[in-house]
Amino acid sequence: MLGLGAARALAESTVPLTVAPTPAWPAPGAPLSVARVRFPEGFGKRRIYLDAGHGAQGNTGNKSVTCEDEEAFTLRIAEDLARRLEATGHFQVRISRKPGERVPYPSRINAARKWNAHVLLSLHSDARGMAMPWEPAPGQQCYRQDTSPGFSVLWSEEAEVPLQNRRAGLARAIARHLGQAGFRHYDGMDYTGLYAADSAQAGVFVSRVSEPTHRRIFVLRRPTFPSVIIETHHALDFEEAARWREERTLEAFAAAVAQGLVDALAPAAASAANATARP
Numbered sequence: 208m209l210g211l212g213a214a215r216a217l218a219e220s221t222v223p224l225t226v227a228p229t230p231a232w233p234a235p236g237a238p239l240s241v242a243r244v245r246f247p248e249g250f251g252k253r254r255i256y257l258d259a260g261h262g263a264q265g266n267t268g269n270k271s272v273t274c275e276d277e278e279a280f281t282l283r284i285a286e287d288l289a290r291r292l293e294a295t296g297h298f299q300v301r302i303s304r305k306p307g308e309r310v311p312y313p314s315r316i317n318a319a320r321k322w323n324a325h326v327l328l329s330l331h332s333d334a335r336g337m338a339m340p341w342e343p344a345p346g347q348q349c350y351r352q353d354t355s356p357g358f359s360v361l362w363s364e365e366a367e368v369p370l371q372n373r374r375a376g377l378a379r380a381i382a383r384h385l386g387q388a389g390f391r392h393y394d395g396m397d398y399t400g401l402y403a404a405d406s407a408q409a410g411v412f413v414s415r416v417s418e419p420t421h422r423r424i425f426v427l428r429r430p431t432f433p434s435v436i437i438e439t440h441h442a443l444d445f446e447e448a449a450r451w452r453e454e455r456t457l458e459a460f461a462a463a464v465a466q467g468l469v470d471a472l473a474p475a476a477a478s479a480a481n482a483t484a485r486p
């Protein structure tokens with residue numbers, strides 16, 4: 208039992224006695240911040256080609272923990288991201304396919320090239336690890352695996368050095384801003400042998416010819432303008448899939464991607480802004 212003085216001291220104390228732990232991504236309520244995107248003077252309007260991953264003939268992608276086809280998820284996310292990027296007034300966006308369309312990958316790259324896209328972002332979700340069968344609703348069966356959440360951003364080394372550098376710069380800028388927004392990055396456990404971790408930025412992985420089971424990914428190696436894949440999250444993770452149904456996730460994601468695009472497309476301006484922002 209506390210004496211009156213001690214009880215009052217506790218009551219008046221500005222330090223809470225028990226601090227509720229901040230939920231960590233992807234738990235419900237995990238904090239995300241929506242950055243205010245800063246556009247340097249003269250940034251103008253950049254053309255962003257959004258590839259809604261999969262949706263080609265015989266290629267629907269993974270099936271999420273809620274049994275959603277990856278091709279449906281990527282289209283939903285691409286449409287949302289396009290709307291938000293265009294709302295800034297600094298991006299013109301095209302999406303690689305419309306609902307119900309089956310678009311071959313070479314046609315997408317050609318369309319982006321003919322349009323003179325500054326950048327191609329290919330949106331995907333990942334399916335990782337050893338998953339267990341799971342019934343999200345009676346009669347529905349898909350798979351679940353809750354131990355490897357997080358985003359990743361991929362780029363390919365298969366190019367001349369200047370293009371390699373532009374790909375790397377884009378991937379790192381996007382991953383950096385996703386991290387700052389509160390998204391958790393994937394540790395890359397299941398990428399061993401497929402992609403190498405990019406030592407410059409957590410959450411970035413490199414498609415490298417020397418990796419033993421290296422995959423040559425068309426959208427990463429073929430475009431002659433910078434292209435990256437964003438694996439937004441782990442589709443089989445119950446909580447992370449739920450977060451990607453939330454408005455604030457989409458809002459924070461779009462702001463992080465937008466700022467990443469600014470940093471990658473106007474690097475000099477971005478570093479100047481960072482320099483003046485420093486105390």
Ligand SMILES: [Zn+2]
Binds near residue numbers: 277333
């Ligand atoms: Zn995919």
